[in-house]
Amino acid sequence: MSAGKTKYDVIVIGGGASGMMAAGRAAERGKSVVLLEKNPAVGKKLDITGGGRCNITNAEFDRHAFAKHYGASEQFLYSPLSQFGVQDTFDFFTKRGLPLVVEARKRAFPESQKSPDVTRVMKKYLADAGVTVLTHSAVLGLTCIGNRITEVLTKKGVFAADAFVIATGGVSHPETGSTGDGFRWLAELGHTVHPPTPTIVPLKTAEKWVKSLAGISLAAMKITFFADGKRAFSKKGGLLFTHFGLSGPLILNSASAVAELFKEADVTATIDLYPDMDFAALEKLVITKIEANKNKDFKNVLADILPPGMAKAIPQLFTLSEAGVKAHSLTKEERKRLIHILKAAPLTITGLMGFDRAVISDGGVPLTEVDTRTMRSLKINNLYLTGDILHINRPSGGYSLQLCWTTGFVAGNSI
Ligand SMILES: Cc1cc2nc3c(=O)[nH]c(=O)nc-3n(C[C@H](O)[C@H](O)[C@H](O)COP(=O)(O)OP(=O)(O)OC[C@H]3O[C@@H](n4cnc5c(N)ncnc54)[C@H](O)[C@@H]3O)c2cc1C
Numbered sequence: 001m002s003a004g005k006t007k008y009d010v011i012v013i014g015g016g017a018s019g020m021m022a023a024g025r026a027a028e029r030g031k032s033v034v035l036l037e038k039n040p041a042v043g044k045k046l047d048i049t050g051g052g053r054c055n056i057t058n059a060e061f062d063r064h065a066f067a068k069h070y071g072a073s074e075q076f077l078y079s080p081l082s083q084f085g086v087q088d089t090f091d092f093f094t095k096r097g098l099p100l101v102v103e104a105r106k107r108a109f110p111e112s113q114k115s116p117d118v119t120r121v122m123k124k125y126l127a128d129a130g131v132t133v134l135t136h137s138a139v140l141g142l143t144c145i146g147n148r149i150t151e152v153l154t155k156k157g158v159f160a161a162d163a164f165v166i167a168t169g170g171v172s173h174p175e176t177g178s179t180g181d182g183f184r185w186l187a188e189l190g191h192t193v194h195p196p197t198p199t200i201v202p203l204k205t206a207e208k209w210v211k212s213l214a215g216i217s218l219a220a221m222k223i224t225f226f227a228d229g230k231r232a233f234s235k236k237g238g239l240l241f242t243h244f245g246l247s248g249p250l251i252l253n254s255a256s257a258v259a260e261l262f263k264e265a266d267v268t269a270t271i272d273l274y275p276d277m278d279f280a281a282l283e284k285l286v287i288t289k290i291e292a293n294k295n296k297d298f299k300n301v302l303a304d305i306l307p308p309g310m311a312k313a314i315p316q317l318f319t320l321s322e323a324g325v326k327a328h329s330l331t332k333e334e335r336k337r338l339i340h341i342l343k344a345a346p347l348t349i350t351g352l353m354g355f356d357r358a359v360i361s362d363g364g365v366p367l368t369e370v371d372t373r374t375m376r377s378l379k380i381n382n383l384y385l386t387g388d389i390l391h392i393n394r395p396s397g398g399y400s401l402q403l404c405w406t407t408g409f410v411a412g413n414s415i
Helices: 019-026 044-052 065-083 084-096 115-129 181-188 208-212 255-262 278-290 297-307 312-316 320-326 334-343 399-414
Strands: 005-013 031-035 100-102 107-110 131-136 139-147 150-153 157-166 203-205 217-227 230-241 245-246 267-272 345-350 384-385
Touching: 005 019, 019 031, 019 115, 019 157, 019 384, 019 399, 031 157, 044 115, 065 399, 084 100, 084 107, 100 345, 107 115, 115 131, 139 181, 157 181, 203 278, 208 245, 208 312, 217 255, 230 255, 255 267, 255 345, 267 334, 278 297, 278 334, 297 312, 334 345, 384 399
Parallel strands: 005 031, 005 157, 031 131, 157 384
Antiparallel strands: 100 107, 139 150, 150 157, 203 245, 203 345, 217 230, 217 267, 230 245, 267 345
16 A cells, blocks of 8 residues: 555445445455445435335346347346346345345335335445445546556545446436446546437426326326327336326336437327227227216216226316216217227327436447456456446336346456
């Protein structure tokens, strides 16, 4: 250790999910490790994951089936996933007193349903392995000589090491500390850094009826998107109405494709509230309901036909004069128009919510510039990259955190 400078085997920059895993694993192997975190505490983003419940991974135990969810990155991930995969995540947390439960769409959560419990396990992992954790320690810059980083500068002084991990995350929810510092450094170090766009993010809509349903969620809906009026793609899943538009898994998982459509066109959509019934079957159901309630106000019969909670939107979806009359006086044309609305409620998508609402952002260093067997940079010999700093497009459902556990472990295991 030289005067005024602290030297470690490994410096990990960023105490998010992937940085903690990398630091803990390297220290477990006997390395002297310091974790530099700019916030007052580690795991600030981890604490808010999964709506406070932390969707910690996805219980797809077949490595190849799991890797398919990462699109173009699939092939690159076989090796890291073979070193630390979904089963390893289950074992890691279960062994440390935090068993996991599996919910719909194979999403795995801690049994306690509390994300701070995940952070607690990771903090204990760091402590048990002997990692020096320095909070309030923003890294301000890196010194690179040739193709090796030699030291980092913080307000608390200069820290030197033989190997470095950049685990500073992306740019989503910047209040958690992910402000894109790593992207700037890596660009300066000669890496390609794809500009981030929010990819798992809610959508803004123009229609008032959507906003009047804020808080209502519907399972198994189908949404179809149109670019300049031309059908682009459809997806099925759960949807949540919000005061600004639409959210829920169906929407979050459509957002990156919608962002692509927006580059070239105006985007509209239709929601099919009965995706498992064709027009004729739905018409039959509506006729049966009307027959059974002939003398009731049609408005009340409609409330019975619509999915739960949607009645509030009736006046805007189906004009009041029609909705106010008795059920039996509904004309055939009106009935057909109603069914058309139930099968294709129209929406104007006005945009995507920003980074402040994004669950993950894409962007960052492409995997072609990383040796994914070790997570070592192919440009800087003693640099390792983990978590959201990597450009890997993925859906919601635990796939982001599994990447953090996987890439963090592989880096910590390889240094
Ligand atoms: C609201 C929300 C909910 C989510 N829910 C889920 C979910 O349920 N399941 C799932 O799989 N994924 C979820 N994600 C995504 C997941 O949280 C991220 O993929 C993951 O946390 C990224 O971890 P990371 O280690 O790459 O970086 P981060 O967690 O972003 O951590 C980076 C750390 O680096 C620190 N840092 C940054 N710059 C510096 C610097 N200059 N010096 C020192 N420290 C620095 C930051 O303060 C931060 O603590 C969610 C994301 C959000 C925003």
